[in-house]
Amino acid sequence: MSRAHDVARRYLASGSLMRQGVSIFAVGDPVGAQLNAAIRRTLFVLGDERSEAWNGVLQAANALRWRRMTQPQPREFHTQQPLIDEIVRQAKRLRNLVGDGALLDLIAEGAVAVGETDSPVGAVLLESIQEVGPQGCVVVASKGAARAGLASWLDEVGATVLVPSELDTIGAGIEISYVIAPPTFMPSSVVTAPMTPEVTFVMPAWFGNRSVPSATFGEHAEGQIVVKATVHQIGDTTEPEAAVDEAEEIGDIYFPQPVWGTRTSGDREPSSDEVEAWKVLLAGGQGLWLDDGDRIRSLDPKQPEGARVGYEAVKSIVPGTYLVLRQGETERGAMYEQAVAALGPRAAGILATQVRWKASLEERLARIGSRQAMTELERLGVRSYGQVRPWTDPRLICPQRDADFALLLDWLGEPSQPTYGNAITLRRAVYKASADLRKQLEAAVGRADLRVLERDGTLHLDLPREGFRGMIVARVLAKAPFTEIVNRHQVRVPFTDGSAQWLD
Template identity: 45%
Template sequence: MSRVAAVNERYRATAAVARDGVSLFVVADENGATLNAAIGAVARMAAEDGSDLWEHVLGAAKSLRWHLAFRPQPLEFNPSVTTAAHAVVAQADAIRPALGDDGTALLDALTEAAERVAAEDPPIGPYLLESVVEVGPAACLVVADGTLSRGQIASWLGPLGFRVLSPGMLADATSIADVAYVVGPPRLMRTSLATAPPTPEVSFFVPSWFGDRSLPTTAIADYAQGAIRPRVRVFELGKLKPNADEVAPEPEPIEDFAPAPVWKSQSSAHRVPGVDEVVVRKVLLSGGYAIWMDDGERIRTLDPSQPTGERVTYTDVAAVEPGTYLVLRLGVTERTVLYEATMASMGVLRAVVESSQDRWKQALLGRLRSAGRPHVESAIRRLGVKAAEQAEAWTQPTLARPQLDSDFKLLLQWLEIAEEPTLSNATKFRRARFRAASHMREQLELAMASADIEALRVEGHVKVHGAGFADIIATRVLAISPHTNVVPRHDAREPFLDGGGRWLE
């Protein structure tokens, strides 16, 4: 099918869903309801307690609940549910000695609920299987919430001939079908599944304990004329046992439902950083890592959707968000490696240039330490230095010199350092650094060419091996802290182990 024909089909599907609405199959799930109630009780206890003690227990429990909403396949095809349930028990056992009777009783209820979930197949699975078999493989699609869910559901339905796609795959022209069965609450799925649907008929499968049954809307829907707002037809499947809680679940804010990052107790640092310090935010990464990310201009990233040779690039720090893939060196920062590569490339000039650079940078650093950054910036700005606010950054070994010759000459004059050969040496260093950075990018591209990109998409991180690159990791950003910290400058952007994102994987 041509691209134009596929677009026409999408328009027809959108018109059909706008006219007929979407179906919401609400499946009775007693075990999930019990787990959901136990999580709510633990969350209330944690809020009253106000400590960090409960964070990992809640993280593990919410992760299990999330899997229940999006992984309907039988347990033999559902290793993530079993693993998540075991994690709940392990985290509960870890804090049990620190709790009183009330807390212990809540943990007992939570772990019992988790164990029941791990002992019985999710109830949505049989209804989903019945639906797709009735329609047939050629006429339907199954839509998972992401790559990992898609892989596990496909291991169950794929051998039967059914297509399982992630939302990002729906633009493919070969995915045309009559009906899309979406696994998961609409409120937690992409808005486009309802406003720009892949098929003329869309049905969502939702567990009974998820209270919010509304459709997602775009940010401009309330202001747009003729915004698409499909109606929802609700069908209840199965029945809770008489002893189950018959009270209709209250809609829960998404931010409370989703597994949350564990930041520990922290508040934004308000003190002015010292000369050798920098303001940062913690960034949690796939694979159990984190970095302190400063507000520098760029950071090296990877785009797995690009062809080999064009995947590694630089991205503005301000544009980094959850889902961005960072390319990092384990045990060292990119700046350090670039500096060493630059100096090594200079051969016999290395000693002269290194000494020259060190002389003016140490002089500037001494002024900053003795007089303070505000005074130094004010003093050189009065001289006419246009980028005076960069004074502290210029002391870093990897930053060659001020961008403007005029700024550098005025700075050297203020530092009482001869203009030559300082300016020439700094310029040579800048040119060598540019060549070294280009060479490093080429080497990274070669190393990334051997990386398993599908594993990166599924697992969230991958290590690559090549000449001099055994310590490189490409890893997905899981969360960025809303709080700032002040850390030593040399700690910024160097990966370290941190378990705060383990429930977000």
Template identity: 25%
Template sequence: MNPLFAADVLYRTARRPSVTRHTVPDRNGHRFVRAVGDLRHDLEEEASGPEWSELLGRAVAARWRSVIDPVPFSSPESITAHLLKPLPELATPLFGALDTFREELLREVMDARTALLSSGNRARRDALMECVEVSDPDSTCVVIGNHRTAVSVGSWLARSSHPRPVLSPREYLHPARGTWDFAVLMGPLSWLGASLVTASRANETVIIQPDWIRDDNEFHGLFAPEVMPTHPISVEIRSVAIPAAKEERPVPSPEPESEAHPPTGRGGWEPVPARELTSEIDWAAITRKARTFDPDHELEMDTDSVHRVSARLALLGGDRAAWIPEEGHAVRRLLPNAPEGERIASLPLSELVPGMFLLLRANGEGQAVPRRVTDTHLGPKCAEVRRLQADWKARLDRALKREGPDDLKRRVRNQGAITVNPTYWLTEDCLRPQRDQDFLALLRALGAPEPARYVEAGKVLRSAHSRAAYSLARALEGEAEARDLTQLRVEGHQALALPEFPETAEMVAFQVVAISPNPESVPSSIVRRPLRVQGTSWLV
């Protein structure tokens, strides 16, 4: 179907909703937002430094997540509380090393964090519960823009004896979901998308957000009336202030002096525009972290001629990232909610989008295959193939010790090699040099008899290794088919292992958090390899 036509169909089949915004009192949340904003503004470029990045990353994530998260802070499902609680431990080493003004800003963040936690998140909880308790359970849904938060809210509602579907905006708008009598949208509509009300799937919609957030009151459809008569064209939202319960009314902090917060220039309790709180991903900083390779793989990076590909960096759950090539084979996608036996699907790389789950080997494709599994695939050729491999590696080891890497590289190049990396070739991960031309040049330089025999044995070994890797990958995918994947839904990653092969590299299911907009040229040896990028878990 033509995308323009499909969009028009979506509007024409939409409900004509009654939309109300419930503004929830949240002075402590407002105080925390201002405190974090002032500290970030004062730090400016220093905010991405190692001593500040995790503290500020968690604080920034907590401030926008608290806007949409109704789970009480005392509940184990509260992701906001999980972000807030470690902040004092992260801040302690910084006190004493800062100037007076910056230390006051940091202390205000800690005090505001304590006040926010003490509120228990009761106001947001009560606002949501008031909606779901009086509505039809079979025709009511909750919409949240963050997948991890949606999972935790769904779990909390179920434990609270009020199970309701908690959907992403895309799920809510999907025609297959049908329509609802009542929908509760958590957070500002400018975060969720105007189509949730201009092409609403519910007869009545309530938006719940803090009273200190300023958002638009009128939202327009995709098409202007003069282009195509879609229905409805625009939706006006009326706001209703929810009074704070007497026992839950937060005690406001002393009103700051006008000069106490010079960075923001805001005075009193002025509302904050919703768009100021969105969390932009610093791709440059994440790319720098992703370029810190494991020592073994750095050896491969130092070669004079490395095959490179165009790839985008995908930020994954569990403090990981992976370079995803723009062109190439499909990736293995995991569908956690599909029936057992139907969870694994092949997905073209071009169709990978944030929110999906994919399967990657912990050490990259085809790595860490147990020798005993490869030997099984070698069959009767095993002894001879392994003997020849051990022989050329022993010769290489002696040559490196005798001549050193630089002199040996020169000799191998003189024999016609293009890529020369003898230090990496000696490692256990390397079965043989990638190119036959390089392998033959190395064998001639080492004085190995009948070099062609070694090259042929290397081909047999590499083929057996590939078949072993494939069989292990299918076995690990079988684990994904049968495993309880709750951890994956909540934390954004889950490892899968084979008990009978404990030395095998794990396969890990990751949620794709974000994909960089711009491709980069990277060595082909590192694509699809999960890389540690410490300090990104709060983005999930």
């Protein structure tokens, strides 16, 4: 489809929505309402000053509620029983630690009930698909994990399940989009730049916010265009007796969120064997310390076969990015070792100059500190001055930008040659080793079932290469808003982290 054709379709679909608005099917879900009421009652009673001991059970319960809202497929297509078991286990454990046991009972009972019943939202969705025919509609999931869950069910009836970013790929014959989430949790483009003439949100009635998003720039425009919504109440929408009124101000965030706490490293500078790093939570109950390096290997499942494995700038890592990681050790270290081995007799001389300029940098940092060093390098025109501390790592060969390296050596008072040339030679050897690994990764990805990656958020890659058998692909779930000071050997090595368990 050409870009012009795409724009024309969106224009026509937008005109249709402006005339008739969107529909919202608010489906009665008494069991989901029971769990929702239990969570909201607990948050209301405990208030903002609740003990951190509650975080685990509330996070797990919130994740289950989110799945009830965005993945209404029948129970046989769900994998939520471990989550329900965890909620019940935590509720029992907390009973001896906190008061308000009745609140724990409400949450546990609500979770168990969810595991024993199918969501009525799913039945309404299936009926709607069958009414228009699977070839005349698309189902829009909130994100990849929800799409995988819904697709495992709806593939049987021939329905197409997408995420919002894929809507521009649908065919011209599609008349209606069924969006499986409340409007407030979806990108505004679903209604402001639609690809289908009709858009219907299918959601549980117990979620009270039915507001429809407007264009991000709309609030600044004169005569803002507002898309109207028609709400259709379906089924038993009676609220439980324990429900807290929607008007009450409760810190209730339906979308599963990590609990980051606050920075514990204080305002000190890292020592020579430490580095500033962001904590990243990954699918599969894993975490990662990510330093401010130039880039990290990633995978894009949407790309054609042979072009899926690449690199992502560290600053561009966001939830939904897929990282390719080596278990137990960084890929960077292994690539460095292979590059050194490939250099043969030349390696000794090259490593000697590397050691010399990095030792000089270590000495300068110890004398003036990282902050002063960054200020001076920025003044000299070094664009990547913020990485002055990571450059002391032997495996980080030199600044990515050659001009930055030349300025750095001059600032250190180190001779340009042979140091500069040796570093470039070593970097090229690392690039070659990395390119060889990329080919093997592409082949492994080509053999893998990427539907498993979308469903589970993690995938093991079986490589025949010595030292790289433990390669995984993992989806980023969240990235901390602040850095911590950690040991340099901890960065870019995945580790088990329970706080990531229920985020996907």
